[in-house]
Amino acid sequence: xxxxxxxxxxxxxxxxxxxxxxxxxxxxxxxxxxxxxxxxxxxxxxxxxxxxxxxxxxxxxxxxxxxxxxxxxxxxxxxxxxxxxxxxxxxxxxxxxxxxxxxxxxxxxxxxxxxxxxxxxxxxxxxxxxxxxxxxxxxxxxxxxxxxxxxxxxxxxxxxxxxxxxxxxxxxxxxxxxxxxxxxxxxxxxxxxxxxxxxxxxxxxxxxxxxxxxx
Numbered sequence: 001x002x003x004x005x006x007x008x009x010x011x012x013x014x015x016x017x018x019x020x021x022x023x024x025x026x027x028x029x030x031x032x033x034x035x036x037x038x039x040x041x042x043x044x045x046x047x048x049x050x051x052x053x054x055x056x057x058x059x060x061x062x063x064x065x066x067x068x069x070x071x072x073x074x075x076x077x078x079x080x081x082x083x084x085x086x087x088x089x090x091x092x093x094x095x096x097x098x099x100x101x102x103x104x105x106x107x108x109x110x111x112x113x114x115x116x117x118x119x120x121x122x123x124x125x126x127x128x129x130x131x132x133x134x135x136x137x138x139x140x141x142x143x144x145x146x147x148x149x150x151x152x153x154x155x156x157x158x159x160x161x162x163x164x165x166x167x168x169x170x171x172x173x174x175x176x177x178x179x180x181x182x183x184x185x186x187x188x189x190x191x192x193x194x195x196x197x198x199x200x201x202x203x204x205x206x207x208x209x210x211x212x213x214x215x
Contacts, residue, residue: 003039010035094179096204097137103200103207104174105145113172114141118151119182136178137205149176158188164195168213179204 013027027035048070055062104114116138135154142149150170156163158175167175175196177184186206189196195212 003042006039007036092135092178092180093137093140094204096202097178099202100176100178100200100205100207101137101140101145104141104147104176107199108145108147108174110146111148112174113148113150113170114138115152115156115167115170115172115175115184116141116149117154117176117178117180117183119154135182136176136180138176138178138183141176152184154182154184156184158184158196159192164192164210164212167210173210174199175208175210177206177208 010027010032014025014029014032016026051066051070055066108114117135118132119135120132132151134151138149141147150172152166158164175184175189177186177189186201186208189206189208190198192212195210196208197211198206199209200207
């Protein structure tokens, strides 16, 4: 009964608005999907145990056959419908990112500012506004290397003088372009060598120094 009530209340929480608009509903869908695996697993195990208890008095062969069939059905369904390989969309850190973070830790001072990419995240139904969230491994610069990291829109055009002016006004010394599809476009930074100097170029991560503030 506790498992059933948990499932019911978790589903209802997806429909109840949160305390303020940006919060969306009380619980968001990904969290509920994760939490529901626990009670649903318990209910499935209880049902399976009940079935085996029901077949217990009907001979060991029937019980073992039912166990084998159910186990095989679960495995076949999992093989056909689920992928156990991590999604490429959610791979925010690769080996090159680790090298880039190490480079920043050695060459950037604590007062240096690093521009990192951010993108709108839609974690609530359409009537709620989206939230800005960091989009690549740059999110780890401040907590791990204690270097100030400032999020900027991933669509920033680094060939535009207004973007350079924004970087200079915020005191940003470096621009971090990671490996995520939502990262800054390193090609835009390379196309303006008078404003940005490549300090580290790797297939999965790049670091550019802002040198155009005094020009």
